[in-house]
Amino acid sequence: MKTRQIVIGLISMAVFFVIFVIPFILVLLTASKTPAEAASVDFTLPERWVFWENLVETVQTRDYQLLLAYWNSSVITVGAIVGLVIFGAMVGYVLQRRDTKLTRGLFFMVLAGLMIPPAVVPTIWLLQGINLFKTLHGMVLIQIAYGLGFTVLLYRSFIATIPRDLDEAAIIDGGTPLQIFFRVILPLLKPVTVTIIVVQAIGIFNDFTHPLYYLPGAENVTVQLTLYNFQSQFVSQINLLFMNILLITIPPLLVFIFFNRQIVAGMTSGAVKG
Amino acid sequence: MADVVLTDLRKSFGGLEVIKGVDLHIESGEFCVFVGPSGCGKSTLLRMISGLEDVSSGRIEIGGKDVTRAEPKDRGIAMVFQSYALYPHLTVRENIGFGLSLARRPKAEIKEKVDAVARTLQLEDYLDRKPKALSGGQRQRVAIGRSIVRDPSVFLFDEPLSNLDAALRAQMRIELTDLHAKLGTTMIYVTHDQVEAMTMADKIVVLNGGRIEQVGAPMELYDRPATPFVAGFIGSPKMNLLEGEAARKMGAREVYGIRPEHLVLSEGDGRWAGTVRHVERLGADTIVHLESREVGPLLARVEGHREFRLGQEVTASPAEGRAVLF
Numbered sequence: 001m002k003t004r005q006i007v008i009g010l011i012s013m014a015v016f017f018v019i020f021v022i023p024f025i026l027v028l029l030t031a032s033k034t035p036a037e038a039a040s041v042d043f044t045l046p047e048r049w050v051f052w053e054n055l056v057e058t059v060q061t062r063d064y065q066l067l068l069a070y071w072n073s074s075v076i077t078v079g080a081i082v083g084l085v086i087f088g089a090m091v092g093y094v095l096q097r098r099d100t101k102l103t104r105g106l107f108f109m110v111l112a113g114l115m116i117p118p119a120v121v122p123t124i125w126l127l128q129g130i131n132l133f134k135t136l137h138g139m140v141l142i143q144i145a146y147g148l149g150f151t152v153l154l155y156r157s158f159i160a161t162i163p164r165d166l167d168e169a170a171i172i173d174g175g176t177p178l179q180i181f182f183r184v185i186l187p188l189l190k191p192v193t194v195t196i197i198v199v200q201a202i203g204i205f206n207d208f209t210h211p212l213y214y215l216p217g218a219e220n221v222t223v224q225l226t227l228y229n230f231q232s233q234f235v236s237q238i239n240l241l242f243m244n245i246l247l248i249t250i251p252p253l254l255v256f257i258f259f260n261r262q263i264v265a266g267m268t269s270g271a272v273k274g
Numbered sequence: 275m276a277d278v279v280l281t282d283l284r285k286s287f288g289g290l291e292v293i294k295g296v297d298l299h300i301e302s303g304e305f306c307v308f309v310g311p312s313g314c315g316k317s318t319l320l321r322m323i324s325g326l327e328d329v330s331s332g333r334i335e336i337g338g339k340d341v342t343r344a345e346p347k348d349r350g351i352a353m354v355f356q357s358y359a360l361y362p363h364l365t366v367r368e369n370i371g372f373g374l375s376l377a378r379r380p381k382a383e384i385k386e387k388v389d390a391v392a393r394t395l396q397l398e399d400y401l402d403r404k405p406k407a408l409s410g411g412q413r414q415r416v417a418i419g420r421s422i423v424r425d426p427s428v429f430l431f432d433e434p435l436s437n438l439d440a441a442l443r444a445q446m447r448i449e450l451t452d453l454h455a456k457l458g459t460t461m462i463y464v465t466h467d468q469v470e471a472m473t474m475a476d477k478i479v480v481l482n483g484g485r486i487e488q489v490g491a492p493m494e495l496y497d498r499p500a501t502p503f504v505a506g507f508i509g510s511p512k513m514n515l516l517e518g519e520a521a522r523k524m525g526a527r528e529v530y531g532i533r534p535e536h537l538v539l540s541e542g543d544g545r546w547a548g549t550v551r552h553v554e555r556l557g558a559d560t561i562v563h564l565e566s567r568e569v570g571p572l573l574a575r576v577e578g579h580r581e582f583r584l585g586q587e588v589t590a591s592p593a594e595g596r597a598v599l600f
């Protein structure tokens with residue numbers, strides 16, 4: 001029994017290493033190479049370590065575009081997350097607590113929002129119509145729209161585990177609906193909220209396609225789009241490309257490390273009524 | 275201090291009528307208990323008084339004011355829930371002061387009031403704990419504290435003791451009665467446990483199927499039940515109820531009722547002959563289950579040390595003037 005556990009442990013560690021750690025090491029090594037050496041993308045130690053030089057050059061490329069991209073991506077991510085958490089929790093709360101024909105219809109539309117693939121061209125047309133195309137706040141709204149279905153679904157099922165007695169106690173205590181939501185319900189949603197923040201923040205921060213469609217323009221660049229800087233038909237600066245990958249991986253990685261514990265708690269806490 | 279007047283109160287859920295016309299006057303300062311079997315509409319009636327459930331038709335007055343359509347917070351009521359409904363993310367202090375803080379009262383005032391309530395309920399040592407870290411009895415006290423701090427004119431309790439063990443329940447019954455004596459506020463208390471009703475109430479309201487069966491003081495209901503339902507519901511062990519031919523023989527029109535303690539058992543002649551089926555020793559009393567050939571099963575309560583054997587032939591006779599006839 002004991003040896004079997006050890007063997008299984010070793011195997012899973014090996015799998016983990018191959019899937020998660022090796023690619024990361026490859027990125028790290030390549031980012032430390034000179035252009036000539038990096039061109040052949042292989043798993044060797046660099047002959048000359050130029051990590052710092054590469055880092056500086058990557059950051060300075062195109063007049064510090066990477067920093068602008070960090071800023072833009074952060075604005076979009078923070079804006080969209082705030083909107084998603086507040087609206088997602090509010091909608092989930094109402095959909096769960098009021099069981100009427102109307103809310104059932106609305107819930108179906110939420111589900112439909114998850115199932116029906118988004119149509120890019122009409123969305124652009126709509127954004128242009130309301131002057132939100134090529135704007136950061138337009139992008140924030142797009143990200144909220146894309147994430148809302150999943151968020152509402154998660155919040156709704158979690159709110160079902162919060163006893164209705166608490167709402168009623170707060171009503172008796174003289175709470176208005178908004179007070180009850182912000183002072184009783186929302187604090188109790190913390191585990192799911194953390195999960196949603198992490199999952200959505202990483203998704204939105206790392207989003208490549210949606211900013212590509214809806215947010216063209218050099219001043220609107222987001223982190224994933226900076227990867228284009230080092231890859232063109234004629235010259236590819238693989239070492240800088242990998243340095244860029246490394247740099248834009250760091251924020252999501254930090255978020256993950258920081259919230260790791262709470263995510264697991266959030267995913268399981270709805271399962272068993274405490 | 276306020277009285278509560280219900281006039282022809284009705285409530286339907288969809289097509290189903292759950293409260294079928296309730297008229298009731300609860301005096302100011304009274305401890306009134308709603309009792310009845312599960313599903314008879316006690317909680318619904320209480321929630322209508324609290325304003326959590328709206329009224330289909332009829333009228334609710336609290337302290338002479340029509341509050342039928344008023345918001346719960348404007349009715350001068352406070353409610354204690356069966357599940358306690360404490361806010362899990364707040365400390366005991368914040369739980370008790372929550373209503374005041376919602377009303378944006380100054381911090382000093384909240385602290386003062388919460389401290390006063392905590393002193394009354396001996397909760398001072400737990401003020402900084404979360405509800406999770408409290409025992410059932412302590413949670414119960416916090417829930418009561420939260421209602422006291424609102425200084426309501428009517429307290430509403432929905433089966434507040436049903437999650438406690440027997441010993442604690444007995445203790446909390448006394449604490450609640452003391453609290454009522456101290457505050458002198460009108461209290462409406464819902465339970466399905468007739469012992470709680472008998473021990474705590476000034477006035478018992480027996481509900482059955484959405485209607486009031488009888489209203490009265492505990493001993494009034496015990497001695498003079500108005501209907502066979504009340505006779506069977508109030509008192510433990512249950513009253514013996516005979517129907518049909520057996521009841522008519524005893525001079526009743528439909529049902530003849532006799533309490534177990536009013537049945538006299540003897541070896542000699544008596545009204546009904548029967549066999550001892552089962553003997554329950556409670557210490558001070560002994561409950562004897564008889565199987566009578568004439569009227570079926572009978573319960574008798576006798577003095578604790580009397581000896582009975584299973585299968586023994588005995589006779590049971592009703593004590594003079596103690597029977598209830600319907």
Ligand SMILES: Nc1ncnc2c1ncn2[C@@H]1O[C@H](COP(=O)(O)OP(=O)(O)OP(=O)(O)O)[C@@H](O)[C@H]1O
Pocket residue numbers: 287292310311312313314315316317318319465466
């Ligand atoms: N929201 C509701 N929708 C439909 N029916 C309801 C609703 N609430 C209560 N009922 C019905 O009303 C009746 C009375 O319910 P109520 O909760 O008042 O009973 P109760 O006397 O408190 O019972 P218990 O002792 O089990 O708590 C029950 O038949 C119940 O099914």
Ligand SMILES: [Mg+2]
Pocket residue numbers: 316317318
């Ligand atoms: Mg009930």
